[in-house]
Amino acid sequence: MKKLLVIILLVIFPQLGQAALNKGELAPNFFLTTQDGKNIELYQIRGKVILIEFLSNKCFACDYVIPDINSLYKKFKSEDVQIIGVLFNDEIKDTYKLIEFAKDRGIEYPLFIADVKVKKLYNVYGFPNFFILKNKRIAQIYRGITKNTFELLNKDIDSLLRR
Numbered sequence: 001m002k003k004l005l006v007i008i009l010l011v012i013f014p015q016l017g018q019a020a021l022n023k024g025e026l027a028p029n030f031f032l033t034t035q036d037g038k039n040i041e042l043y044q045i046r047g048k049v050i051l052i053e054f055l056s057n058k059c060f061a062c063d064y065v066i067p068d069i070n071s072l073y074k075k076f077k078s079e080d081v082q083i084i085g086v087l088f089n090d091e092i093k094d095t096y097k098l099i100e101f102a103k104d105r106g107i108e109y110p111l112f113i114a115d116v117k118v119k120k121l122y123n124v125y126g127f128p129n130f131f132i133l134k135n136k137r138i139a140q141i142y143r144g145i146t147k148n149t150f151e152l153l154n155k156d157i158d159s160l161l162r163r
Contacts, residue, residue: 021141027133029041030115034110048135049076049132049139052086053069053084053086054127057101061145067106070106073109074108086112087111087114088114088119089115089116127144132157139160
């Protein structure tokens with residue numbers, strides 16, 4: 001009976017069967033499609049600190065934080081920080097739509113398309129999700145937003161740059 005309950009739970013909530021990503025672990029590498037149609041790997045993105053925002057084109061909360069992420073992008077642009085947004089190919093299928101999405105939302109930081117399999121790799125089941133990386137390792141994870149998400153991201157990036 002217990003086995004049946006576990007199987008049912010894993011079918012209904014598949015994320016329960018996955019290992020969670022933790023701070024300090026190596027961030028899983030994955031392929032990204034750039035706005036000009038080129039394919040690159042996450043590990044090719046250079047920066048002492050990388051902020052990845054996983055977002056959706058159907059997410060009100062994602063739209064809400066765009067001005068804050070734009071502010072972070074402007075603030076850290078001249079430092080060794082890369083801020084990127086990642087949408088998935090189950091919503092945005094081509095680079096034209098990606099460019100249109102960025103323009104419509106006023107997004108100033110680079111956007112990429114990733115395969116929907118990356119959602120599972122990073123345990124993304126809601127939006128937005130923020131991963132801060134340093135030296136390819138996960139330094140911080142934020143799932144969803146709070147009233148102080150901007151301050152937390154800002155403080156974390158500042159702190160990581162100073163180390």
